[in-house]
Amino acid sequence: xxxxxxxPIEVPASANVTIDGTTVVVKGPKGELSQVVSERIDVxxxxxxxxxxxxxxxxxxxxxxxxxxxxxxxxxxxxxxxYEKTLEIQGVGYRAAMKGTDLELQLGYSNPRTVIAPKGITxxxxxxxxxxxxxxxxxxVGQVAADIRALRKPDPYKGKGIRxxxxxxxxxxxxxxx
Numbered sequence: 736x737x738x739x740x741x742x743p744i745e746v747p748a749s750a751n752v753t754i755d756g757t758t759v760v761v762k763g764p765k766g767e768l769s770q771v772v773s774e775r776i777d778v779x780x781x782x783x784x785x786x787x788x789x790x791x792x793x794x795x796x797x798x799x800x801x802x803x804x805x806x807x808x809x810x811x812x813x814x815x816x817x818y819e820k821t822l823e824i825q826g827v828g829y830r831a832a833m834k835g836t837d838l839e840l841q842l843g844y845s846n847p848r849t850v851i852a853p854k855g856i857t858x859x860x861x862x863x864x865x866x867x868x869x870x871x872x873x874x875x876v877g878q879v880a881a882d883i884r885a886l887r888k889p890d891p892y893k894g895k896g897i898r899x900x901x902x903x904x905x906x907x908x909x910x911x912x913x
Contacts, residue, residue: 740800744785744808747815752785754778759807763814766855766871770810776803785811813871820880822866826895829887830863838866842887842897850883866897 746752750763759778760769772778775796777788787804789796812818824831824840832839838850838858852858856879859867866883870876880899889896889904898904 738801740787740789740804742804744787744804744811746780746783746785746811748783750811750815752780752811754780759810761807761810761814763811763871765814765817768810768814768871770803770806772803772807773799776800778803778807809873813873817869817871818873818876819867819869820876821900822868822880822883822897823900824864824866824897825889826887826893829895829897831860831866832863833858833860838883840883840886840897843895848886850879850886853879 747763750761753760753762757772757774758769759772760767775790776799777790779786779788785807787800787807789800824842826843828841829843830841832841834849836852836857838852838860840848840850842848850858853875855872856868856870856875859869861867868876868880868883870879884897884899887896889898889902891905891907892909894904894906
């Protein structure tokens with residue numbers, strides 16, 4: 736039995752879960768998310784607990800068991816608390832600015848890079864060198880943060896670029912002068 740899959744999901748009072756066949760819809764104070772679950776996986780609601788169970792012990796069902804439980808748990812947590820990723824910009828002249836709901840980045844290129852905020856994602860700039868990506872969909876928040884980081888990855892020699900808040904960049908030694 737999957738250790739992750741057999742753990743029940745606690746649904747807070749502020750969230751509402753609807754199971755319609757193979758579709759699980761979670762509504763909360765921050766928004767609404769839905770997930771289509773495989774027909775071979777059963778999702779049941781008993782009071783404020785959700786349980787995910789598999790019908791057979793085949794390898795494909797075993798692998799999906801924990802996956803769908805985690806996806807549903809992330810949806811419940813997303814509509815109640817939300818998710819955020821923090822990025823930091825390091826480098827002389829590197830900075831970010833808000834242009835409406837979009838993000839404009841000066842990263843040492845001849846032209847600024849513009850990141851358009853997808854539906855459900857908001858950007859916040861407490862300082863010009865720190866970007867906070869917020870949303871209710873964990874996968875979308877992570878993907879948008881990864882796309883922003885990919886615009887200028889941290890340089891291993893000088894450390895310039897965009898990095899996650901807790902990321903440690905391994906520095907390399909430059910050429911030795913004889």
